[in-house]
Amino acid sequence: MFGKLEIFQIAGGLARHAGARQNVIARNIANTDTPGYTSKDIAPFADTVDASGSPGLRASRPGHLNLEQASGTWTPKETGPASNKPNGNSVSLESEMVKAAEVQQQHTMAVNIYRSAMDILTTSIRSR
Amino acid sequence: MNDLSQTLSISASAMKAQSTRLRYISENIANTDTPGFRRKLTTFEQVKEGGQATGQIQTGRVQLDRRDLPEVFDPSHPMANENGYYQGSNVEMLIEMSDASQAQRSYEANVKMFDQARKMVSSLLELLRQ
Numbered sequence: 001m002f003g004k005l006e007i008f009q010i011a012g013g014l015a016r017h018a019g020a021r022q023n024v025i026a027r028n029i030a031n032t033d034t035p036g037y038t039s040k041d042i043a044p045f046a047d048t049v050d051a052s053g054s055p056g057l058r059a060s061r062p063g064h065l066n067l068e069q070a071s072g073t074w075t076p077k078e079t080g081p082a083s084n085k086p087n088g089n090s091v092s093l094e095s096e097m098v099k100a101a102e103v104q105q106q107h108t109m110a111v112n113i114y115r116s117a118m119d120i121l122t123t124s125i126r127s128r
Numbered sequence: 129m130n131d132l133s134q135t136l137s138i139s140a141s142a143m144k145a146q147s148t149r150l151r152y153i154s155e156n157i158a159n160t161d162t163p164g165f166r167r168k169l170t171t172f173e174q175v176k177e178g179g180q181a182t183g184q185i186q187t188g189r190v191q192l193d194r195r196d197l198p199e200v201f202d203p204s205h206p207m208a209n210e211n212g213y214y215q216g217s218n219v220e221m222l223i224e225m226s227d228a229s230q231a232q233r234s235y236e237a238n239v240k241m242f243d244q245a246r247k248m249v250s251s252l253l254e255l256l257r258q
Contacts, residue, residue: 015252019131022248026135026241027183030142032234033149034172034185093237104244111251118255 010049011114017045017074018107024076025099028091035087041099042074045106132249134183139242141184145172146235148187153228156219163200163207165217167193167224193218 024040031037083090149170159165171188174181195218203212 016131019135019248022241022245023131023135023138023183026138026238026245029234029237029241030138030145030183030185031172031174032237033146034174037174093233097237097240100241100244104248107248108251111255115255 007117008114011110011117013049014045014110015107015114017042017048018103018110020074022100022103022107025096025103027076028096029093032089032091032093035089037089037091038078038083039091039096040076041079042076048074132245132252135245136242136249138183139238139245141175141186142238143235143242145185145187146231146238150228150231150235152190153224153231157221157224157228159217160219160221162217163205164197164215165219166197167195167217167219169193 021042024042028037028039081090149172152168152170156167169191171191172185173188175184175186176182197215197218199213200216201213202208205214207214
């Protein structure tokens with residue numbers, strides 16, 4: 001578990017992903033009344049992490065695949081059904097609220113994992 | 129962390145825009161009985177910097193409702209014409225009230241986003257003081 005301190009990287013990545021998604025959701029909610037705005041979202045964190053624990057494809061330059069994971073940035077993509085409102089806006093406040101709750105849960109989890117791993121580490125380092 | 133502080137400014141810009149909208153709505157309601165008053169419409173647009181949307185929003189230029197003003201029959205009114213009619217305002221109370229509650233809901237949603245981002249930032253900072 002603490003061989004390479006991967007858990008800190010993963011928890012950090014999870015928290016960064018939550019922050020990025022929160023940003024996208026706040027944009028959607030801010031634009032609830034902007035004509036012609038389409039709702040956006042980013043890929044879930046599970047998609048960017050390989051289940052086997054290996055880092056996946058290595059991206060050593062910007063043109064390579066899997067750049068999102070390497071740089072910790074996610075590009076927002078347009079999602080959801082096409083707009084049925086007269087002004088061409090496809091944001092639904094309800095689904096944004098659901099997403100926001102998910103994000104908060106994810107962020108709390110990441111911070112708590114980070115903190116508890118830190119606690120274990122401090123306990124094992126302390127000379128008592 | 130950068131994402132989160134950006135989130136705060138996006139939500140704040142949206143709250144500002146919604147409260148401007150609420151101000152125009154209350155102007156409309158206050159002028160329901162003003163002769164010749166045209167209803168003010170609020171438009172929203174994205175803030176662009178260097179041709180790219182920053183995610184923040186602002187209210188655009190105020191537009192006036194171009195619908196015809198209703199003719200009100202009141203011969204004793206100082207602005208009435210020879211037939212006893214004067215032009216009223218085209219404000220409709222029902223529309224203004226529903227617009228006002230929509231603005232309030234949107235404002236609340238933005239407050240919630242602001243608060244959530246703020247909590248996320250403070251939980252991150254909490255990690256520093258063990």
